[in-house]
Amino acid sequence: MNGGEVTKLETGIPGVDHIARGGLPRNRTTLVSGTAGSAKTVLAAQFLAEGILQYEQNGVFVTFEESIDDIRKNMLGFGWPIAQWESDGKWAFVDASPEPNEAMDVAGDFDLGALLARIEHAAKRIGAVRLSMDSLGAVFTQLRDSSIVRRELFRVAHSLRRLGLTSFLTAERTDEYGPIARFGVEEFVADNVVILRNILDDEKRRRTIEILKFRGTTHQKGEYPFTIVPNVGIVAIPLSAIELVQKSSDIRVTSGSVELDAMCSGGFFRDSIVLVSGATGTGKTLMATEFMKGGTDNGERSLLFAFEESREQLFRNASGWGIDYEDTERTGLLRVECNYPESAGLEDHLIRMKATIEEFRPNRVAVDSLSALERVSSNRGFREFIIGLTSFIKHQEIVGLFTSTTTTLMGGSSITEGHISTITDSIILLRYVETFGEMRRGLTVLKMRGSKHDKDIRELSIDNEGMHIKGPFRDVAGIISGNPHQVFRTESERLNGLFTSDES
Amino acid sequence: MKDYVLQLFVTGKTSRSQRAIDNIRRICSEHLGFDYKLTIVDVLESPQLAEDQKVLATPTLVKLMPPPVRRIVGDLSAADVVTAALDIRVENQEANP
Structure with missing residues (x-):
């Protein structure tokens, strides 16, 4: 699968595959960037949930920020029984969320070998096809030394391909129309970038999803509105992507x-x-x-x-x-x-x-x-x-x-x-x-x-x-x-x- | 019963792993004598242990005892950071109470 034509993996998220012209680039990492509250975690979790529900594809969720208990609870509202999936061996967490009452010091050079070993371990255990990592910015705040973290995350992103995983990595940004992400995250996973926005437009909240780039393959351009529906999750509305193929009848x-x-x-x-x-x-x-x-x-x-x-x-x-x-x-x-x-x-x-x-x-x-x-x-x-x-x-x-x-x-x-x-x-x-x-x-x-x-x-x-x-x-x-x-x-x-x- | 219980997580037998092992052994023998228990965990061999301890980076030194639990990430080359984090009294500090 290395080199050659980029194939796509259907996400199963309503509307998203249409905008992505078939899905995410297979065996690649895609960066999802958005401001606070732009539904990055929901998208990351839904990517795995739809895999389990629709395609019998198992998934690993790596969390750097929210505790796994919170994620399990928060996603129940979408009808995703994560705890059940965990015991069925369909969903695995790699918990890298910070321990609230534990201090951490940095003394010298390090790598993210442990994270990688844990991801590999979890992915092999359940035979994962999909992976979500939420959110990269938290690694920088946990480990502080930005240049090492950047180098190491690049290595992790690269290794995910080797493991045959199609991944969503989330990152936060500060402005809706500013730099792609904080900490220069896009520099090491820049092949594919998706941006989620949560804009105040004429006093109304408006959520949009935009695929900024897919290296080596095509996608629909521009922002598409989406909404979050209880018991369903994210539903994108691929308006102009809708083909005008209706037959016209003379009845x-x-x-x-x-x-x-x-x-x-x-x-x-x-x-x-x-x-x-x-x-x-x-x-x-x-x-x-x-x-x-x-x-x-x-x-x-x-x-x-x-x-x-x-x-x-x-x-x-x-x-x-x-x-x-x-x-x-x-x-x-x-x-x-x-x-x-x-x-x-x-x-x-x-x-x-x-x-x-x-x-x-x-x-x-x-x-x-x-x-x-x-x-x-x-x-x-x-x-x-x-x-x-x-x-x-x-x-x-x-x-x-x-x-x-x-x-x-x-x-x-x-x-x-x-x-x-x-x-x-x-x-x-x-x-x-x-x-x-x-x-x-x-x-x-x-x-x-x-x-x-x-x-x-x-x-x-x-x-x-x-x-x-x-x-x-x-x-x-x-x-x-x-x-x-x-x-x-x-x-x-x-x-x-x-x-x-x-x-x- | 040793006062200090330490776990050092490393990834494989790299020079960075070895450096961290050498550094912690030297710091312990200099300041703790025989009053410590150090376990070295290779995450490639025991990823589940890394999962249980939520270790993200390697090398990571986890001080399990005495409480509170504390983590030090890196090859431990900054000895002063390590001794401070482990709450080890360095001798010249002991001289000036």
């Missing part, structure tokens, strides 16, 4: 409204994402509701993520439009998931939504509304969420409908749309139209990828049977720009004449 499904289907030349495409954008009260939640009903009426499994209203509110509103959510949920075709946006970080929402989709296996998904989620995240985090969610939904070949609230009452756009409009396949605008002192609602299909669609701005009315799309507004101009005004018949004829005379 149409109903939007839940006969008139809207007609405007869209027969309905939405089965694997498309539809954005419904409008000011508050223009009928977005209703459209999502009709969309759900259209699905369940045809025997499709339909899933609604609601972030704006409580379950009770939502069910009551639906019954006001003549739709019985409760009854439909009992048939098993519908599931309504209500969550308060502030209840979790955006990454956690995304992971939960993915898990629900995977479990429920819906044919259609609605999210009402994306704007509510925008509140709990920075712009950048939100953009990544949108990309992550849309690509995931597209992969499942299901139709998705997202609603988005515009900030201004008349027309206008929101940040949401800036992020999402290029990703969505269809955009439906809902707008208020003021005519003769009366507020009316207008609906138009702004874009529909791969299909003809009605270009009219039609009137939308809402009653106790849901929504109805009527004829187009004829004598009003400037609706979409948010500045509707009356156009008198003679003037509209004149304008029409203007264009027809151009054509002739």
Whole structure:
């Protein structure tokens, strides 16, 4: 395995292998550097845990800092029974944590021969494939003489390869965007470097993982968000690493409204994402509701993520439009998931939504509304969420409908749309139209990828049977720009004449 | 029963190991006479002993008795550090109480 092409060892840590294009360089050491609290120890432990759980690969954990009792306890929250694995001979500790009430002096030159002998002993005893060492900086504080420690750690790192171990070595850094690690650790294990960050971004904590380099092999570049999930561990979200391989089908499904289907030349495409954008009260939640009903009426499994209203509110509103959510949920075709946006970080929402989709296996998904989620995240985090969610939904070949609230009452756009409009396949605008002192609602299909669609701005009315799309507004101009005004018949004829005379 | 119980952990028969063995023997015979028990452990032969004592570097001298337990890392060439750490009274200090 020395020389030649670098092969990879799948870590099994969700998302990480995708970013690492297959896993860690096999039989090599990879440095994981991060500030305090950046989840280095979790990553190191998870690397071994996934090896045991998924690949029947045993692992050695070398700790220089935390006591092994603490590690056993702390990792129980992720569902890793380390003590059990130890007695099964799958996991071995090499305990190099400092004894709290023991002084240590340094008198002359030394090496790390004992550490190496212990690692080798442990690795042979359980037949280890993986090794984690946490964290190198603590060796420097224990043994003080930096130049010797550096020389010796280099030797240890080198010997790990000889033992056929694929290893994660952690090291701490002081700045999120400063030198790679303290004590110049990167100089002796610099072949492969992974950086974990824990950044305060727009008052929100944001964890990211970045592969800085893999010598002799490829990886995805840049920072990818990750989150720590109870009973799972680290879950990285490889957003832009997601391949756009979704098949596009020309199978149409109903939007839940006969008139809207007609405007869209027969309905939405089965694997498309539809954005419904409008000011508050223009009928977005209703459209999502009709969309759900259209699905369940045809025997499709339909899933609604609601972030704006409580379950009770939502069910009551639906019954006001003549739709019985409760009854439909009992048939098993519908599931309504209500969550308060502030209840979790955006990454956690995304992971939960993915898990629900995977479990429920819906044919259609609605999210009402994306704007509510925008509140709990920075712009950048939100953009990544949108990309992550849309690509995931597209992969499942299901139709998705997202609603988005515009900030201004008349027309206008929101940040949401800036992020999402290029990703969505269809955009439906809902707008208020003021005519003769009366507020009316207008609906138009702004874009529909791969299909003809009605270009009219039609009137939308809402009653106790849901929504109805009527004829187009004829004598009003400037609706979409948010500045509707009356156009008198003679003037509209004149304008029409203007264009027809151009054509002739 | 000896007053001093010492363990010296070394890695193989390297010159550094030998230097540490020579240094501790000299310091002990100079200051402790026969009042000590010294065991030499080669971690390559007994890695489990190194694990039990949580030895990280070699050579490491562990003073088990008298308490408190104390470790000295290195080839023990700095004799003054060793005697201070072992709490051995050096003669000229005894002369000036």
